[in-house]
Amino acid sequence: MKLSEIIEIVSAIVINEGKGTSIEIVSVCGTDMMSDALRYAIKDAMLITSLNQPQVIRTAEIVDIPAVLVVLGKPIPYDMANLAKEKNIALISTKYSLFTSCGILYQHGIRSCLEHQSNR
Amino acid sequence: MNINQIDNVIREGSFQLFEGDFTNAGAASSELKNVLKEIGVDENVIRRASIAAFEAEMNVIIHGVAGTLFYSITKEEIRITVTDIGPGIPDINLAMQEGYSTAPDWVREMGWGAGMGLPNIKKNADSFTIDTVLGEGTTLEIKFYLKYFPLPKVD
Ligand SMILES: Nc1ncnc2c1ncn2[C@@H]1O[C@H](COP(=O)(O)OP(=O)(O)O)[C@@H](O)[C@H]1O
Ligand SMILES: [Mg+2]
Numbered sequence: 001m002k003l004s005e006i007i008e009i010v011s012a013i014v015i016n017e018g019k020g021t022s023i024e025i026v027s028v029c030g031t032d033m034m035s036d037a038l039r040y041a042i043k044d045a046m047l048i049t050s051l052n053q054p055q056v057i058r059t060a061e062i063v064d065i066p067a068v069l070v071v072l073g074k075p076i077p078y079d080m081a082n083l084a085k086e087k088n089i090a091l092i093s094t095k096y097s098l099f100t101s102c103g104i105l106y107q108h109g110i111r112s113c114l115e116h117q118s119n120r
Numbered sequence: 121m122n123i124n125q126i127d128n129v130i131r132e133g134s135f136q137l138f139e140g141d142f143t144n145a146g147a148a149s150s151e152l153k154n155v156l157k158e159i160g161v162d163e164n165v166i167r168r169a170s171i172a173a174f175e176a177e178m179n180v181i182i183h184g185v186a187g188t189l190f191y192s193i194t195k196e197e198i199r200i201t202v203t204d205i206g207p208g209i210p211d212i213n214l215a216m217q218e219g220y221s222t223a224p225d226w227v228r229e230m231g232w233g234a235g236m237g238l239p240n241i242k243k244n245a246d247s248f249t250i251d252t253v254l255g256e257g258t259t260l261e262i263k264f265y266l267k268y269f270p271l272p273k274v275d
Binding site: 036 | 147170171174175232235237
């Protein structure tokens with residue numbers, strides 16, 4: 001699914017576009033633990049998290065995650081937004097909870113990166 | 121290190137790491153990743169090395185008081201050495217178990233302390249050793265063997 005469609009269905013606000021909203025999101029990693037993202041995330045997955053810290057962007061950069069969705073309408077600190085801009089990673093925000101965000105996307109056919117076949 | 125190995129070094133670098141310095145957390149691994157991309161190292165190796173470097177870097181920032189991350193890239197291998205002057209690890213077998221963590225709550229609130237770091241470093245590395253002395257510090261040596269000739273990307 002295109003990132004632009006995801007933005008629409010979870011009514012997200014775009015803080016940073018990254019490589020553009022026409023990128024294809026193949027799966028999702030939903031977690032607040034960065035080590036879990038480093039262990040389980042796959043390339044081109046989107047990270048959904050309630051953490052509003054710059055390390056989220058660092059983690060995304062390391063595992064080639066092109067887009068991060070921050071839930072619960074958490075305020076986005078400037079250092080996080082600036083790092084996303086510098087690293088060219090899309091950063092979007094929704095008012096929905098982690099559960100609801102994942103539920104909506106699941107209903108639209110998006111699956112966990114763990115279920116994705118390219119996960120080792 | 122013998123003369124041949126010295127001659128072979130393509131790139132190397134080092135970073136200072138300090139406990140609690142979450143602002144710069146990940147900067148060392150980010151640079152290493154960019155260097156590996158620039159050299160044209162195989163994508164799978166870049167991914168594994170960056171993940172291992174990031175977890176090792178975070179361990180110094182979370183547990184290790186202060187330390188350095190040193191990387192050296194030769195034609196044959198990537199070597200990442202992370203040394204700290206922290207408390208050391210009392211029980212390495214326990215620390216290597218998935219989910220074991222002594223990280224305090226405030227660290228968990230920042231998204232770390234899942235107890236997945238050391239096992240994930242081991243999973244990703246081609247060779248991994250821990251040297252630790254209680255009260256003196258910990259040194260990790262993490263290696264990745266390069267099987268393919270590096271092909272720099274041309275855009
Ligand atoms: N550099 C270090 N110095 C002291 N203790 C460490 C160090 N690295 C790891 N440890 C110990 O090993 C445990 C497990 O480490 P790790 O698997 O990375 O999980 P986490 O960092 O999430 O706690 C840590 O909680 C800590 O007790
Ligand atoms: Mg750790």
